[in-house]
Amino acid sequence: MDTAIDSVTDTFIQVSEVWVPDTETGETLVLAEGSYGELAGFEAASRRESFAKGEGLPGKAWAEARPVVLKGFDGSYFKRTEAAREAGLTAAVAVPVFDGDTLNAVLVVLCGDDDTRTGAIEVWADTDGLLMLDDGYYGAAKHFEWVSQHTHFPRGQGLPGGVRASHTPMLMRDLGSGYRFIRADSAGKAGLTTGLGLPVPVPGGAGYVLTLLSARGTPIARRFELWDARSVKVGRDRAAVLADGVCQREGPLWTDDTQEPPRRVAPWQGQIGKVLATGVPVVTSGNPGLSAGYETMVALPIHDDGEIAHIVAWYC
Template sequence: MDVAIEEKTRTFIQVSEIWVPDGDTLIHGGGSYGDLGAFEAASVRESFALGEGLPGKAWAEGSPVVLKEFDGSYFKRTEVATEAGLTAAVAIPVFDGKTLMAVLVVLCGDDDEHVGAIEVWEETDKLLMLKDGYYGAAKHFEWVSRHTHFPIGQGLPGGVWSSDTPMLFRDLGAGYRFIRADSAGKAGLTTGLGLPVPVPDGATFVLTLLSARGTPIARRFEIWDARRQKVGKAGGAVLVDGVCERNGPLWTDENISAPRTAARNQGNIGKVLATGLPVIVSGTPKFTEGYDTMVALPIYGDGDIAHIVAWYV
Protein backbone atom coordinates (compact mmCIF):
# COMPACT_ATOMS: atom_id res chain seq x y z
CA MET A 1 0.00 0.00 0.00
CA ASP A 2 1.21 3.50 -0.78
CA VAL A 3 2.56 5.50 2.13
CA ALA A 4 2.47 9.21 2.70
CA ILE A 5 5.26 11.23 1.16
CA GLU A 6 7.80 12.39 3.69
CA GLU A 7 9.30 15.29 1.79
CA LYS A 8 7.05 18.31 1.55
CA THR A 9 7.56 20.83 -1.22
CA ARG A 10 5.84 24.10 -1.97
CA THR A 11 3.28 23.71 -4.68
CA PHE A 12 2.49 26.09 -7.53
CA ILE A 13 -1.24 25.89 -6.78
CA GLN A 14 -1.84 26.67 -3.12
CA VAL A 15 -5.65 26.48 -2.94
CA SER A 16 -8.25 24.51 -4.91
CA GLU A 17 -11.98 24.97 -4.36
CA ILE A 18 -15.31 23.96 -5.90
CA TRP A 19 -18.35 26.21 -6.32
CA VAL A 20 -21.70 24.60 -7.19
CA PRO A 21 -25.03 26.12 -8.30
CA ASP A 22 -27.74 26.51 -5.68
CA GLY A 23 -30.63 28.27 -7.35
CA ASP A 24 -29.31 31.54 -8.74
CA THR A 25 -26.06 31.54 -6.73
CA LEU A 26 -22.87 29.55 -6.43
CA ILE A 27 -22.08 28.13 -3.01
CA HIS A 28 -18.99 26.49 -1.57
CA GLY A 29 -18.75 22.81 -2.49
CA GLY A 30 -15.44 21.80 -0.93
CA GLY A 31 -11.79 22.64 -1.22
CA SER A 32 -8.20 22.21 -0.14
CA TYR A 33 -6.62 25.17 1.68
CA GLY A 34 -3.54 23.75 3.39
CA ASP A 35 -2.69 25.89 6.40
CA LEU A 36 -4.61 28.94 5.11
CA GLY A 37 -7.33 28.63 7.72
CA ALA A 38 -8.50 32.24 7.65
CA PHE A 39 -8.96 32.17 3.87
CA GLU A 40 -10.83 28.86 4.13
CA ALA A 41 -13.12 30.25 6.83
CA ALA A 42 -13.95 33.28 4.70
CA SER A 43 -14.52 31.11 1.63
CA VAL A 44 -16.97 28.62 3.10
CA ARG A 45 -19.22 31.54 4.13
CA GLU A 46 -19.12 33.12 0.66
CA SER A 47 -21.52 32.84 -2.27
CA PHE A 48 -21.59 34.30 -5.78
CA ALA A 49 -24.39 35.46 -8.03
CA LEU A 50 -24.15 35.24 -11.82
CA GLY A 51 -21.31 37.56 -12.87
CA GLU A 52 -20.19 38.21 -9.29
CA GLY A 53 -16.63 37.52 -8.20
CA LEU A 54 -14.34 35.13 -10.03
CA PRO A 55 -16.60 32.03 -9.98
CA GLY A 56 -19.60 34.11 -11.00
CA LYS A 57 -17.65 35.70 -13.86
CA ALA A 58 -16.65 32.28 -15.27
CA TRP A 59 -20.33 31.28 -15.03
CA ALA A 60 -21.55 34.43 -16.77
CA GLU A 61 -18.91 34.45 -19.50
CA GLY A 62 -19.19 30.71 -20.11
CA SER A 63 -15.43 30.33 -20.34
CA PRO A 64 -12.31 29.87 -18.20
CA VAL A 65 -11.11 33.09 -16.54
CA VAL A 66 -7.58 34.05 -15.43
CA LEU A 67 -7.20 36.75 -12.79
CA LYS A 68 -3.59 37.74 -12.17
CA GLU A 69 -4.14 40.59 -9.74
CA PHE A 70 -6.76 40.93 -7.02
CA ASP A 71 -6.30 44.57 -5.98
CA GLY A 72 -8.86 46.77 -7.69
CA SER A 73 -10.52 43.81 -9.39
CA TYR A 74 -13.89 42.08 -9.05
CA PHE A 75 -12.38 39.49 -6.69
CA LYS A 76 -14.51 39.48 -3.51
CA ARG A 77 -12.02 38.06 -0.99
CA THR A 78 -9.08 40.36 -1.74
CA GLU A 79 -8.18 41.34 1.82
CA VAL A 80 -8.09 37.83 3.27
CA ALA A 81 -6.41 36.47 0.09
CA THR A 82 -3.67 39.08 0.35
CA GLU A 83 -3.11 38.19 3.99
CA ALA A 84 -2.74 34.56 2.92
CA GLY A 85 -0.17 35.46 0.25
CA LEU A 86 -2.48 34.61 -2.65
CA THR A 87 -2.24 36.87 -5.68
CA ALA A 88 -3.71 35.09 -8.73
CA ALA A 89 -6.47 32.63 -9.60
CA VAL A 90 -7.98 30.69 -12.49
CA ALA A 91 -11.66 29.69 -12.66
CA ILE A 92 -12.61 26.66 -14.77
CA PRO A 93 -16.35 26.20 -15.41
CA VAL A 94 -17.71 22.68 -15.83
CA PHE A 95 -20.62 22.64 -18.26
CA ASP A 96 -22.83 19.76 -19.33
CA GLY A 97 -24.16 21.26 -22.52
CA LYS A 98 -25.65 24.58 -21.44
CA THR A 99 -25.99 23.56 -17.79
CA LEU A 100 -23.35 24.70 -15.32
CA MET A 101 -22.38 21.83 -13.02
CA ALA A 102 -19.64 23.57 -11.03
CA VAL A 103 -16.73 25.99 -11.16
CA LEU A 104 -13.28 24.83 -10.09
CA VAL A 105 -11.07 27.67 -8.83
CA VAL A 106 -7.33 27.33 -8.24
CA LEU A 107 -5.34 30.07 -6.49
CA CYS A 108 -1.61 30.76 -6.52
CA GLY A 109 0.89 33.02 -4.78
CA ASP A 110 3.50 35.16 -6.51
CA ASP A 111 7.18 35.19 -5.50
CA ASP A 112 10.62 34.59 -6.99
CA GLU A 113 10.48 30.82 -6.44
CA HIS A 114 7.16 29.58 -7.79
CA VAL A 115 7.52 28.35 -11.38
CA GLY A 116 4.78 26.75 -13.43
CA ALA A 117 2.01 27.67 -15.83
CA ILE A 118 -1.77 27.61 -15.98
CA GLU A 119 -2.81 28.67 -19.47
CA VAL A 120 -6.10 29.23 -21.28
CA TRP A 121 -5.95 28.95 -25.08
CA GLU A 122 -8.81 30.15 -27.29
CA GLU A 123 -9.50 29.43 -30.96
CA THR A 124 -9.36 32.56 -33.09
CA ASP A 125 -9.25 32.49 -36.89
CA LYS A 126 -8.43 28.75 -36.94
CA LEU A 127 -5.50 29.15 -34.53
CA LEU A 128 -5.23 28.70 -30.78
CA MET A 129 -4.09 31.97 -29.22
CA LEU A 130 -3.27 32.55 -25.58
CA LYS A 131 -6.33 34.10 -23.94
CA ASP A 132 -4.35 34.50 -20.73
CA GLY A 133 -2.17 32.60 -18.30
CA TYR A 134 -0.39 32.69 -14.98
CA TYR A 135 3.31 31.72 -14.92
CA GLY A 136 4.73 32.70 -11.54
CA ALA A 137 8.43 33.42 -11.89
CA ALA A 138 8.69 31.88 -15.40
CA LYS A 139 8.76 35.30 -17.08
CA HIS A 140 10.68 34.34 -20.23
CA PHE A 141 8.44 31.33 -20.80
CA GLU A 142 5.44 33.64 -20.38
CA TRP A 143 6.85 36.00 -23.03
CA VAL A 144 7.40 33.09 -25.44
CA SER A 145 3.88 31.78 -24.79
CA ARG A 146 2.29 35.15 -25.50
CA HIS A 147 4.04 35.18 -28.87
CA THR A 148 3.13 31.59 -29.82
CA HIS A 149 0.06 30.24 -31.56
CA PHE A 150 -0.99 26.70 -32.44
CA PRO A 151 -2.69 25.27 -35.51
CA ILE A 152 -4.91 22.28 -34.90
CA GLY A 153 -2.81 19.21 -34.05
CA GLN A 154 0.37 21.11 -33.15
CA GLY A 155 1.90 21.08 -29.69
CA LEU A 156 0.01 20.23 -26.51
CA PRO A 157 -2.82 22.78 -26.98
CA GLY A 158 -3.23 21.88 -30.66
CA GLY A 159 -3.17 18.16 -29.88
CA VAL A 160 -5.98 18.55 -27.37
CA TRP A 161 -7.93 20.65 -29.87
CA SER A 162 -7.51 18.04 -32.60
CA SER A 163 -8.42 15.01 -30.47
CA ASP A 164 -10.95 16.74 -28.20
CA THR A 165 -9.46 14.68 -25.38
CA PRO A 166 -7.08 15.38 -22.49
CA MET A 167 -3.38 14.76 -23.18
CA LEU A 168 -0.21 14.34 -21.11
CA PHE A 169 3.23 15.46 -22.30
CA ARG A 170 6.37 14.31 -20.47
CA ASP A 171 9.87 15.81 -20.49
CA LEU A 172 8.70 19.18 -21.78
CA GLY A 173 12.22 20.56 -22.04
CA ALA A 174 13.32 17.75 -24.34
CA GLY A 175 10.11 16.76 -26.07
CA TYR A 176 10.12 17.34 -29.80
CA ARG A 177 6.31 17.56 -29.77
CA PHE A 178 6.34 20.45 -27.29
CA ILE A 179 6.79 23.56 -29.41
CA ARG A 180 8.18 25.65 -26.54
CA ALA A 181 10.63 22.96 -25.38
CA ASP A 182 13.72 25.19 -25.18
CA SER A 183 12.13 27.85 -22.99
CA ALA A 184 10.29 25.19 -20.98
CA GLY A 185 13.59 23.46 -20.22
CA LYS A 186 15.17 26.71 -19.09
CA ALA A 187 12.18 27.38 -16.81
CA GLY A 188 12.40 23.89 -15.29
CA LEU A 189 9.01 22.76 -16.59
CA THR A 190 8.74 18.98 -16.84
CA THR A 191 5.17 17.71 -17.30
CA GLY A 192 2.17 19.14 -19.13
CA LEU A 193 -1.51 18.27 -18.87
CA GLY A 194 -3.87 19.69 -21.49
CA LEU A 195 -7.64 19.37 -21.51
CA PRO A 196 -10.58 20.72 -23.49
CA VAL A 197 -13.02 23.01 -21.67
CA PRO A 198 -16.49 22.61 -23.25
CA VAL A 199 -18.63 25.75 -23.12
CA PRO A 200 -22.28 26.43 -24.04
CA ASP A 201 -21.66 28.47 -27.20
CA GLY A 202 -19.36 25.83 -28.73
CA ALA A 203 -16.23 28.00 -28.68
CA THR A 204 -12.90 26.16 -28.39
CA PHE A 205 -10.94 26.52 -25.17
CA VAL A 206 -7.96 24.45 -24.03
CA LEU A 207 -6.56 24.56 -20.51
CA THR A 208 -2.91 23.58 -19.94
CA LEU A 209 -1.24 22.89 -16.59
CA LEU A 210 2.56 22.87 -16.83
CA SER A 211 4.40 21.57 -13.79
CA ALA A 212 7.96 22.12 -12.56
CA ARG A 213 9.90 19.91 -10.13
CA GLY A 214 10.64 22.59 -7.54
CA THR A 215 7.09 23.94 -7.23
CA PRO A 216 4.91 21.28 -8.86
CA ILE A 217 1.33 21.70 -9.90
CA ALA A 218 1.15 17.97 -9.20
CA ARG A 219 3.35 14.92 -8.59
CA ARG A 220 0.87 12.55 -10.18
CA PHE A 221 -1.44 13.01 -13.17
CA GLU A 222 -4.19 10.68 -14.42
CA ILE A 223 -6.49 10.68 -17.45
CA TRP A 224 -9.61 8.51 -17.32
CA ASP A 225 -11.87 7.67 -20.27
CA ALA A 226 -15.50 7.57 -19.12
CA ARG A 227 -17.18 7.00 -22.48
CA ARG A 228 -19.56 4.09 -22.16
CA GLN A 229 -18.20 2.03 -25.03
CA LYS A 230 -14.96 1.70 -23.07
CA VAL A 231 -16.50 0.12 -19.97
CA GLY A 232 -19.72 -1.57 -21.01
CA LYS A 233 -23.34 -0.91 -20.18
CA ALA A 234 -22.81 -0.40 -16.45
CA GLY A 235 -20.75 2.72 -17.03
CA GLY A 236 -17.48 3.62 -15.39
CA ALA A 237 -14.05 4.84 -16.39
CA VAL A 238 -10.76 3.38 -17.59
CA LEU A 239 -7.32 4.80 -16.84
CA VAL A 240 -5.84 5.59 -20.27
CA ASP A 241 -2.78 7.64 -19.33
CA GLY A 242 -0.94 8.72 -16.24
CA VAL A 243 2.42 9.44 -14.71
CA CYS A 244 3.64 9.51 -11.13
CA GLU A 245 6.87 10.97 -9.77
CA ARG A 246 7.30 7.94 -7.47
CA ASN A 247 5.95 5.11 -9.62
CA GLY A 248 6.66 6.25 -13.17
CA PRO A 249 4.08 5.51 -15.90
CA LEU A 250 0.66 4.47 -14.61
CA TRP A 251 -0.43 3.20 -18.01
CA THR A 252 1.63 1.54 -20.76
CA ASP A 253 1.02 -0.55 -23.85
CA GLU A 254 2.20 -3.57 -21.85
CA ASN A 255 -0.59 -3.37 -19.27
CA ILE A 256 -3.39 -2.26 -21.58
CA SER A 257 -4.84 -5.80 -21.52
CA ALA A 258 -5.54 -5.39 -17.80
CA PRO A 259 -6.63 -1.75 -17.51
CA ARG A 260 -7.34 -0.04 -14.23
CA THR A 261 -11.04 0.76 -13.98
CA ALA A 262 -13.41 2.64 -11.68
CA ALA A 263 -17.15 2.06 -11.38
CA ARG A 264 -19.67 4.62 -10.21
CA ASN A 265 -19.29 5.32 -6.48
CA GLN A 266 -15.99 3.39 -6.45
CA GLY A 267 -13.29 5.60 -4.97
CA ASN A 268 -12.74 9.23 -5.89
CA ILE A 269 -13.10 8.71 -9.64
CA GLY A 270 -16.32 6.79 -9.04
CA LYS A 271 -17.63 9.69 -6.96
CA VAL A 272 -17.08 12.04 -9.90
CA LEU A 273 -18.98 9.60 -12.15
CA ALA A 274 -21.85 9.35 -9.66
CA THR A 275 -22.24 13.06 -8.89
CA GLY A 276 -21.10 14.63 -12.15
CA LEU A 277 -19.10 17.14 -10.10
CA PRO A 278 -15.41 17.83 -9.48
CA VAL A 279 -13.99 16.21 -6.35
CA ILE A 280 -11.28 17.53 -4.02
CA VAL A 281 -9.94 15.25 -1.30
CA SER A 282 -7.27 16.37 1.17
CA GLY A 283 -5.84 15.38 4.54
CA THR A 284 -6.43 11.63 4.07
CA PRO A 285 -3.41 10.17 2.22
CA LYS A 286 -4.83 6.64 2.26
CA PHE A 287 -7.58 7.91 -0.07
CA THR A 288 -5.26 10.00 -2.26
CA GLU A 289 -2.57 7.49 -3.29
CA GLY A 290 -0.32 8.68 -0.44
CA TYR A 291 -0.47 12.36 -1.40
CA ASP A 292 -1.90 15.28 0.56
CA THR A 293 -4.49 16.41 -1.99
CA MET A 294 -6.28 15.02 -5.02
CA VAL A 295 -8.33 17.06 -7.51
CA ALA A 296 -10.54 15.29 -10.07
CA LEU A 297 -12.25 17.26 -12.83
CA PRO A 298 -14.94 15.88 -15.17
CA ILE A 299 -15.05 16.84 -18.85
CA TYR A 300 -18.44 16.50 -20.50
CA GLY A 301 -19.28 15.47 -24.05
CA ASP A 302 -22.51 14.38 -25.76
CA GLY A 303 -24.58 14.73 -22.61
CA ASP A 304 -22.43 12.72 -20.23
CA ILE A 305 -18.97 12.68 -18.69
CA ALA A 306 -16.47 11.81 -21.42
CA HIS A 307 -13.21 12.07 -19.44
CA ILE A 308 -11.92 12.75 -15.96
CA VAL A 309 -8.54 14.30 -15.29
CA ALA A 310 -7.00 14.02 -11.84
CA TRP A 311 -3.89 15.44 -10.24
CA TYR A 312 -2.30 14.76 -6.87
CA VAL A 313 0.02 16.92 -4.72
Protein backbone atom coordinates (compact mmCIF):
# COMPACT_ATOMS: atom_id res chain seq x y z
CA MET A 1 0.00 0.00 0.00
CA ASP A 2 1.21 3.53 -0.80
CA THR A 3 1.58 5.32 2.53
CA ALA A 4 2.74 8.65 1.14
CA ILE A 5 1.00 11.62 2.72
CA ASP A 6 -0.05 14.73 0.83
CA SER A 7 2.46 17.53 1.27
CA VAL A 8 1.03 20.28 3.45
CA THR A 9 2.69 23.63 4.03
CA ASP A 10 0.18 25.11 6.49
CA THR A 11 -2.14 23.46 8.97
CA PHE A 12 -5.20 25.16 10.40
CA ILE A 13 -4.18 24.33 13.99
CA GLN A 14 -0.60 25.35 14.77
CA VAL A 15 -0.32 24.45 18.47
CA SER A 16 -2.00 21.78 20.61
CA GLU A 17 -1.59 21.54 24.40
CA VAL A 18 -2.84 19.44 27.32
CA TRP A 19 -3.12 21.17 30.70
CA VAL A 20 -3.77 19.01 33.79
CA PRO A 21 -4.34 19.70 37.52
CA ASP A 22 -1.05 19.72 39.40
CA THR A 23 -0.42 16.54 41.38
CA GLU A 24 0.27 18.26 44.71
CA THR A 25 -2.79 20.44 45.30
CA GLY A 26 -4.96 20.10 42.19
CA GLU A 27 -5.53 23.86 42.38
CA THR A 28 -3.60 24.90 39.28
CA LEU A 29 -3.28 23.62 35.74
CA VAL A 30 0.20 22.76 34.49
CA LEU A 31 1.40 21.76 31.05
CA ALA A 32 1.46 18.00 30.51
CA GLU A 33 2.19 17.78 26.77
CA GLY A 34 2.27 20.05 23.77
CA SER A 35 2.99 20.18 20.06
CA TYR A 36 4.48 23.51 18.95
CA GLY A 37 6.19 22.83 15.63
CA GLU A 38 8.82 25.51 15.09
CA LEU A 39 7.30 27.95 17.61
CA ALA A 40 10.04 27.47 20.21
CA GLY A 41 9.48 30.85 21.85
CA PHE A 42 5.81 30.19 22.51
CA GLU A 43 6.65 26.70 23.76
CA ALA A 44 9.15 28.12 26.24
CA ALA A 45 6.61 30.65 27.49
CA SER A 46 4.01 27.92 27.89
CA ARG A 47 6.32 25.64 29.88
CA ARG A 48 6.87 28.46 32.39
CA GLU A 49 3.13 29.06 32.81
CA SER A 50 0.42 27.69 35.09
CA PHE A 51 -3.24 28.60 35.55
CA ALA A 52 -5.46 28.82 38.60
CA LYS A 53 -9.18 28.14 38.23
CA GLY A 54 -10.65 31.02 36.25
CA GLU A 55 -7.24 32.29 35.15
CA GLY A 56 -6.25 32.49 31.50
CA LEU A 57 -7.91 30.44 28.79
CA PRO A 58 -7.46 26.96 30.34
CA GLY A 59 -8.57 28.27 33.73
CA LYS A 60 -11.67 29.89 32.21
CA ALA A 61 -12.73 26.63 30.55
CA TRP A 62 -12.24 24.91 33.94
CA ALA A 63 -14.15 27.52 35.96
CA GLU A 64 -17.04 27.88 33.51
CA ALA A 65 -17.15 24.12 32.74
CA ARG A 66 -17.59 24.62 29.02
CA PRO A 67 -15.54 24.87 25.83
CA VAL A 68 -14.31 28.42 25.23
CA VAL A 69 -13.38 30.14 21.95
CA LEU A 70 -11.08 33.19 22.08
CA LYS A 71 -10.67 34.97 18.73
CA GLY A 72 -8.41 37.82 19.86
CA PHE A 73 -5.73 38.00 22.54
CA ASP A 74 -4.99 41.73 22.85
CA GLY A 75 -6.71 43.19 25.91
CA SER A 76 -8.16 39.79 26.87
CA TYR A 77 -7.63 37.41 29.78
CA PHE A 78 -5.11 35.43 27.70
CA LYS A 79 -1.85 35.32 29.68
CA ARG A 80 0.67 34.59 26.90
CA THR A 81 -0.30 37.43 24.57
CA GLU A 82 3.20 38.73 23.82
CA ALA A 83 4.59 35.26 23.07
CA ALA A 84 1.52 34.48 20.93
CA ARG A 85 1.94 37.71 18.96
CA GLU A 86 5.59 36.90 18.24
CA ALA A 87 4.54 33.42 17.09
CA GLY A 88 1.77 34.73 14.85
CA LEU A 89 -0.98 33.08 16.91
CA THR A 90 -4.27 34.97 17.09
CA ALA A 91 -7.03 32.60 18.25
CA ALA A 92 -7.51 29.64 20.56
CA VAL A 93 -10.10 27.12 21.70
CA ALA A 94 -10.07 25.40 25.10
CA VAL A 95 -11.95 22.12 25.60
CA PRO A 96 -12.35 20.85 29.18
CA VAL A 97 -12.30 17.09 29.73
CA PHE A 98 -14.57 16.19 32.66
CA ASP A 99 -15.20 12.79 34.20
CA GLY A 100 -18.44 13.58 36.00
CA ASP A 101 -17.67 16.61 38.16
CA THR A 102 -13.91 16.03 38.10
CA LEU A 103 -11.72 17.92 35.65
CA ASN A 104 -9.11 15.60 34.12
CA ALA A 105 -7.55 18.08 31.70
CA VAL A 106 -8.06 20.99 29.33
CA LEU A 107 -7.11 20.61 25.67
CA VAL A 108 -6.08 23.92 24.08
CA VAL A 109 -5.56 24.44 20.35
CA LEU A 110 -4.19 27.67 18.88
CA CYS A 111 -4.40 29.06 15.35
CA GLY A 112 -3.03 31.95 13.32
CA ASP A 113 -5.16 34.29 11.21
CA ASP A 114 -4.12 34.95 7.61
CA ASP A 115 -5.55 34.97 4.09
CA THR A 116 -4.90 31.28 3.38
CA ARG A 117 -5.81 29.21 6.42
CA THR A 118 -9.36 27.93 6.03
CA GLY A 119 -11.25 25.65 8.38
CA ALA A 120 -13.58 25.80 11.34
CA ILE A 121 -13.54 25.02 15.03
CA GLU A 122 -17.06 25.49 16.35
CA VAL A 123 -18.80 25.20 19.69
CA TRP A 124 -22.55 24.53 19.54
CA ALA A 125 -24.81 24.84 22.59
CA ASP A 126 -28.11 23.04 23.07
CA THR A 127 -30.82 25.61 23.80
CA ASP A 128 -34.19 23.96 24.42
CA GLY A 129 -33.54 21.28 21.80
CA LEU A 130 -31.93 23.57 19.20
CA LEU A 131 -28.18 23.60 18.60
CA MET A 132 -27.11 27.24 18.31
CA LEU A 133 -23.60 28.46 17.51
CA ASP A 134 -21.99 29.52 20.79
CA ASP A 135 -18.82 30.67 19.05
CA GLY A 136 -16.32 29.54 16.45
CA TYR A 137 -13.08 30.30 14.66
CA TYR A 138 -13.04 30.07 10.84
CA GLY A 139 -9.80 31.61 9.58
CA ALA A 140 -10.31 32.89 6.04
CA ALA A 141 -13.73 31.21 5.62
CA LYS A 142 -15.67 34.42 6.31
CA HIS A 143 -18.79 33.59 4.29
CA PHE A 144 -19.04 30.15 5.89
CA GLU A 145 -18.71 31.85 9.29
CA TRP A 146 -21.65 34.15 8.44
CA VAL A 147 -23.78 31.20 7.31
CA SER A 148 -22.95 29.30 10.50
CA GLN A 149 -23.92 32.25 12.67
CA HIS A 150 -27.35 32.21 11.03
CA THR A 151 -27.93 28.45 11.16
CA HIS A 152 -29.38 26.29 13.91
CA PHE A 153 -29.96 22.56 14.14
CA PRO A 154 -32.72 20.58 15.86
CA ARG A 155 -31.42 17.51 17.66
CA GLY A 156 -30.74 14.82 15.10
CA GLN A 157 -30.20 17.21 12.19
CA GLY A 158 -26.84 18.03 10.63
CA LEU A 159 -23.51 17.27 12.25
CA PRO A 160 -24.06 19.17 15.54
CA GLY A 161 -27.63 17.89 15.92
CA GLY A 162 -26.62 14.32 15.08
CA VAL A 163 -23.88 14.31 17.69
CA ARG A 164 -26.16 15.81 20.31
CA ALA A 165 -28.95 13.30 19.66
CA SER A 166 -26.69 10.24 19.68
CA HIS A 167 -24.20 11.40 22.34
CA THR A 168 -21.48 9.92 20.13
CA PRO A 169 -18.77 11.44 17.91
CA MET A 170 -19.46 11.48 14.17
CA LEU A 171 -17.44 11.86 10.97
CA MET A 172 -18.85 13.41 7.80
CA ARG A 173 -17.07 13.22 4.45
CA ASP A 174 -17.41 15.32 1.28
CA LEU A 175 -18.97 18.23 3.12
CA GLY A 176 -19.43 20.27 -0.03
CA SER A 177 -21.63 17.64 -1.68
CA GLY A 178 -23.02 15.66 1.22
CA TYR A 179 -26.76 15.86 1.56
CA ARG A 180 -26.49 15.27 5.33
CA PHE A 181 -24.38 18.40 5.81
CA ILE A 182 -26.85 21.27 5.99
CA ARG A 183 -24.27 23.94 5.07
CA ALA A 184 -22.96 21.96 2.08
CA ASP A 185 -23.07 24.79 -0.48
CA SER A 186 -21.07 27.26 1.59
CA ALA A 187 -18.76 24.48 2.80
CA GLY A 188 -17.96 23.57 -0.80
CA LYS A 189 -17.20 27.18 -1.66
CA ALA A 190 -14.88 27.39 1.36
CA GLY A 191 -13.08 24.19 0.38
CA LEU A 192 -14.13 22.27 3.49
CA THR A 193 -14.00 18.51 2.98
CA THR A 194 -14.24 16.60 6.29
CA GLY A 195 -16.18 17.22 9.49
CA LEU A 196 -15.65 15.76 12.95
CA GLY A 197 -18.26 16.35 15.64
CA LEU A 198 -18.00 15.26 19.26
CA PRO A 199 -19.96 15.78 22.45
CA VAL A 200 -18.30 17.72 25.26
CA PRO A 201 -19.68 16.38 28.58
CA VAL A 202 -19.67 18.94 31.39
CA PRO A 203 -21.06 19.00 34.96
CA GLY A 204 -24.73 19.85 35.18
CA GLY A 205 -25.65 18.21 31.89
CA ALA A 206 -25.41 21.26 29.62
CA GLY A 207 -25.23 20.16 26.00
CA TYR A 208 -22.14 21.25 24.05
CA VAL A 209 -20.89 19.91 20.73
CA LEU A 210 -17.45 20.63 19.27
CA THR A 211 -17.08 20.47 15.48
CA LEU A 212 -13.80 20.47 13.57
CA LEU A 213 -14.20 21.15 9.85
CA SER A 214 -11.12 20.53 7.75
CA ALA A 215 -10.05 21.85 4.34
CA ARG A 216 -7.62 19.97 2.13
CA GLY A 217 -5.27 22.93 1.61
CA THR A 218 -4.94 23.86 5.29
CA PRO A 219 -6.26 20.79 7.10
CA ILE A 220 -7.04 20.48 10.77
CA ALA A 221 -5.80 16.92 10.30
CA ARG A 222 -4.86 14.49 7.55
CA ARG A 223 -6.32 11.52 9.40
CA PHE A 224 -9.26 11.19 11.80
CA GLU A 225 -10.15 8.17 13.94
CA LEU A 226 -13.16 7.35 16.13
CA TRP A 227 -12.65 4.68 18.81
CA ASP A 228 -15.50 3.01 20.69
CA ALA A 229 -14.71 2.00 24.27
CA ARG A 230 -18.21 1.17 25.51
CA SER A 231 -18.36 -2.32 27.02
CA VAL A 232 -15.49 -3.51 24.82
CA LYS A 233 -13.19 -6.14 26.31
CA VAL A 234 -9.86 -7.78 25.50
CA GLY A 235 -9.86 -10.74 27.85
CA ARG A 236 -10.82 -9.24 31.21
CA ASP A 237 -9.58 -5.75 30.37
CA ARG A 238 -11.37 -2.79 28.88
CA ALA A 239 -10.49 -2.06 25.28
CA ALA A 240 -11.19 0.38 22.50
CA VAL A 241 -12.11 -0.61 18.94
CA LEU A 242 -11.71 1.52 15.84
CA ALA A 243 -15.23 2.42 14.75
CA ASP A 244 -14.62 4.85 11.91
CA GLY A 245 -11.89 6.89 10.29
CA VAL A 246 -10.82 8.86 7.25
CA CYS A 247 -7.50 10.01 5.84
CA GLN A 248 -6.25 11.95 2.82
CA ARG A 249 -3.90 9.33 1.44
CA GLU A 250 -5.00 6.98 -1.31
CA GLY A 251 -6.37 3.55 -0.46
CA PRO A 252 -8.22 2.22 2.61
CA LEU A 253 -7.66 3.61 6.09
CA TRP A 254 -6.56 0.21 7.39
CA THR A 255 -4.91 -2.81 5.78
CA ASP A 256 -3.48 -6.08 7.04
CA ASP A 257 0.02 -4.58 6.96
CA THR A 258 1.70 -5.49 10.24
CA GLN A 259 3.19 -1.99 10.42
CA GLU A 260 -0.25 -0.50 10.86
CA PRO A 261 -1.45 0.08 14.45
CA PRO A 262 -3.97 -2.47 15.77
CA ARG A 263 -7.68 -1.83 15.40
CA ARG A 264 -8.36 -3.00 18.96
CA VAL A 265 -6.26 -1.67 21.84
CA ALA A 266 -6.05 -2.40 25.57
CA PRO A 267 -5.08 0.12 28.28
CA TRP A 268 -1.51 1.42 27.85
CA GLN A 269 -1.23 -0.11 24.37
CA GLY A 270 0.10 2.75 22.27
CA GLN A 271 -1.18 6.31 22.49
CA ILE A 272 -4.86 5.36 22.25
CA GLY A 273 -4.29 2.83 25.04
CA LYS A 274 -2.67 5.54 27.15
CA VAL A 275 -5.79 7.69 26.82
CA LEU A 276 -7.94 4.67 27.65
CA ALA A 277 -5.92 4.01 30.81
CA THR A 278 -5.65 7.58 32.11
CA GLY A 279 -8.75 9.38 30.84
CA VAL A 280 -6.48 12.29 29.87
CA PRO A 281 -5.92 13.62 26.34
CA VAL A 282 -2.64 12.93 24.55
CA VAL A 283 -0.67 15.30 22.34
CA THR A 284 2.47 13.77 20.88
CA SER A 285 4.95 14.84 18.20
CA GLY A 286 7.73 12.90 16.55
CA ASN A 287 6.68 9.69 18.27
CA PRO A 288 7.99 6.59 16.44
CA GLY A 289 4.77 4.77 17.37
CA LEU A 290 2.65 7.01 15.13
CA SER A 291 1.38 5.75 11.81
CA ALA A 292 3.86 6.19 8.98
CA GLY A 293 4.11 9.74 7.65
CA TYR A 294 2.41 11.56 10.52
CA GLU A 295 4.29 13.90 12.85
CA THR A 296 1.65 14.91 15.39
CA MET A 297 -1.29 13.16 17.05
CA VAL A 298 -4.04 14.45 19.33
CA ALA A 299 -6.32 11.96 21.11
CA LEU A 300 -9.25 13.12 23.22
CA PRO A 301 -11.37 10.94 25.54
CA ILE A 302 -15.13 11.38 25.95
CA HIS A 303 -16.42 10.29 29.33
CA ASP A 304 -19.94 9.06 29.98
CA ASP A 305 -21.42 7.80 33.26
CA GLY A 306 -18.08 7.21 34.97
CA GLU A 307 -16.24 5.54 32.08
CA ILE A 308 -14.57 6.39 28.80
CA ALA A 309 -17.15 5.87 26.07
CA HIS A 310 -15.18 7.13 23.06
CA ILE A 311 -11.78 8.39 22.00
CA VAL A 312 -11.35 10.69 19.02
CA ALA A 313 -7.94 11.13 17.43
CA TRP A 314 -6.52 13.25 14.65
CA TYR A 315 -3.10 13.17 12.99
CA CYS A 316 -1.04 15.73 11.04
